[in-house]
Amino acid sequence: MKAMVLTGHGGLDKYVWRDDWPKPEPGPMEVLIRVGACGLNNTDVNTRTGWYSKAVSEATTGGAYDSVGEDDPTWGGAPITFPRIQGADVVGEVTAVGEGADPALIGQRVMTNGWLRDWSDPDNMDKTGYFGSECDGGFAEFTTIDARNIAVVSSDLSDAELATFSCSYTTAEGMLTRAGVTDADTVLVPGASGGVGGALVQLAKRRGARVIAMASEAKHEEVKALGPDMILPRAPGDLRAALGGEKVSVVADIVGGPYWPKLIDILERGGRYTCSGAIAGPMVTFDLRTFYLRDLTFTGSTVIAPEVFENVVRYIEQGAIRPVLAATYPLSELRAAQQAFIDKKHTGNIVVSP
Template sequence: MIPNKMKAVLLTGHGGIEKLDYRDDVAVPIPAAGEVLIEVRAAGVNNTDINTRIGWYSKAVTEDTEAGGAEGYNCIDDNDASWSGVPLSFPRIQGADVCGYIVAVGDGVNPNRIGERVIVRNMLRTYVDYRPYECWTIGSECDGGFAQYCKAPSGETHAVDCTLSDAELAAIPCAYSTAEGMLHRANLVAETVLITGASGGVGSAAVQLAKRRGANVIALCSSSKADAVRALGADHVLDRNADIVSALGMGSVDVVVDLVAGPNWPQLLDVLRRGGRYATAGAIAGPICEIDIRTLYLKDLTLYGCTFQEDIVFENLVKYIENNEIRPRVAKTYPLSDIANAQEDFLAKRHTGQLVLLPPKV
């Protein structure tokens, strides 16, 4: 029996952690035509959840994500504070990662889907009619996984047959699709790739996915996490504060996968070979960087900004899971009601891998 009310975390506005309101009286969503209702068993914590909460995507913000991660910012413009640039509607249930079981279906969906264990593609294209370079993020433009129940388009809700736990599966949609999207866009093959932020959710995913493609992986992370990142498959690990050019040499890398940006960003272009490729999907150390345009054109570099993902990216992830080719590292799990501590731990960045929230079972 599906209840009328559920436990969920409501984001009540842009700001600090106090804007997250754990409630037990939130209406259970009703799946519309073409949608399914999922009983959520686990939901990962991601940068995009925090960035959306604090309004970091607003062009008024020029600081790193940690500067306002707990308290928020005073300078944001609500009109451009979501990743899509469209003002967010509140209250909103966040959570870009959804792992759970289908418990009901809307019109036009085969009822045989009820009972499937599923993950949801986090970059939804159904609601924008599959227009190129447009999508909704679940947990941003529509309600997400920080709840006991969530609805999603049936066509973007993927059944997965694997031995991973619910928490492990919940660590995959956002982090791994972001990482795979960058590798796909940069067309990484058996080359040398430098990955920044390699101990985080997306970075650790990128290490595994790059190794799967046969790449020689150089990872940047804090020295305290070096062994854990090597265990993920990195061939070489450098301290995140290292002088990259001195350590690697000019023109020594084929591809850079960057999640950090910040003041050391120019070195990332310096270590790229002529004709090299740079892909980014984050800027946790700061979004404002200086570029010498001569480096860009004299070395024939290609820069990729990676948000939109082709359909094949998520479809491939499901195959990798079912073929036991990837296994996410879950650093810690928390009850959904403990979301404040989970986000504080996420911001402290003392972990390697993913933090995951577990809603109470119905």
Template sequence: MTSALPRTMHAVRLNGHGGLEQLEYRTDVTVPRPGPDEVLIRVSAAGVNNTDINTRIGWYSKSISQDTGTGGASGFDSVDEADASWSGQPVEFPRIQGADCCGYIAAVGSDVDPARVGERVLVRNMLRSYVDYRPYECWTFGSECDGGFAQFAAAPARETHAVVCDWSDVELAAVPCAYSTAENILHRAQLGAETVLVTGASGGVGSAAVQLAKRRGATVIALCSATKADDVRALGADQVVDRDTDPVTALGEGSVDVVVDLVAGEQWPAFLEVLRRGGRYATAGAIGGPIAQLDLRTLYLKDLTLLGCTFQEDEVFANLVSYVEADQFRPQVAKVFPLTEIATAQEEFLSKKRMGKLVLAIPEVEH
């Protein structure tokens, strides 16, 4: 079912690691064709995320020790391209990025039910199909394969979820990366009706974690800038702590059950100090800097559990879609940009001035 498809499309190609100049908007990119087990999606909206920037600048490489913001716009002077992706493998260029994808199925592969054409869908951003569903292996949509910064994107049929709700396409496009990352952290930490500290709580993943933790009945303490405290409270946070305040001084030692950390950086040792004995620390980001100092005595004398959270079990995204359809949370969209202004959108993202998601509107296909 591909005969009615155009031959070319508008898309943003990433031509190599580096600054914003590596993003190239083109109108002559070949439209992908779905493989036997894939669907082809006419993309309507795609969110802006840290991972898109991190991949562009090669931040995932162990050769980089600075925070994301340092090279976010201009890139870094030197990157070891051999390990500069989520998977620790070289990124293949040119690459169409975009971890978030909301759109409509336009065509299906030979092994997919044709009745799926027309479904409004979200793509699970941590894909398992391409690695045969092996434990703790995954591809990131828009990193190890082409993603949503284009008019069309191909994705595995079984990891492309139909969504039935009254949300706008822009709202749905704010969900996959940030909210699945947050839900995965809470799933891995087995958060219940406990006290949780969320760092970077005004960011995309942090604000999602606040909302999803409240959904689980948790008491949420949010760490963010003072200027965004009211916005974070509006999401459901029970207490907000200024990010420039020492968490131990503000909260006391052993005061929380779980830490959800997206920041790391110099403050990192304090996050273990505020955990109770037997507490859990879970992370899926380090925008404040990836290098941290650990006193192993704190770890073992307090019987702490440290969790790195990237790989997602199948139920994480399926559960998230069910929350959307039940309207159990609502993403906050700060601004919508046309795809042609992707560089401006990423610059604004890096400025951290706005609370809420930035989303790219994908141009309609010309007939």
């Protein structure tokens, strides 16, 4: 089969296009999927470059770093084996099943849940892996995954549109769940023009919250279509003044970087900060006095509960959320697609299709 194969940590040159890669066979409880489309996400970039290593302290650049720790280059703080086929956000058709998997799945259109679990202990976060990281994923014509990691989706959306949901929207829903967002909250979303940012806007609105989006002014019209109550520039010099009289109870952040202290400083007493990324840089200035004197709560969000994926699928089928598909590239042009993703060339999600 055709596949884009990652050969090691480093720059985009670490991807090698192969048209003779062995087609996988489904094992026990697995399904074989003919990939229709696969979304890109930050995990793909950060795993390729080794950005998750504590040896790296700069922002996500998408390029190779001078030093990457050998013991902690992935999201889970452990090495992975190469060659590896990345790609977590698969939509496609089941063409075969392994022993124990339901044959009725053959011919069904499905989307994947990227969190791999020990199904005898599914809530144990220490026993999780990620599709396209700890095992081969969807940057190929075919892929295999446990049948319990897929959902049959009833939707008129295209494969490419559906492939925008799995990572971005489950990440966003997981963040909002950890922060306990309700209709009593005002949620500030930095980076609202990105895939997760746009999902945060929609999903927070679905919960009835008031939403303030932050994005570069060139992208305000596109962000406006997601339905925020207010849109601010990406990094106002005086954030409190830009907010006017708004009181922010939740900051939902995947940006981090040097602007981070200003985000924390405007949280109201008893406010919550939830985080699932640091694309502008993982090292921030943290004033503990603001943290404890304001009675703030911080939550990190990576591994999500299985029901979060189930909720997102239900929202799709109800039409409660919509895809933000920015561009589709041929799988053979994955390097160009990922560079566009890194450069934030587009507003929303980018997918590749075999």
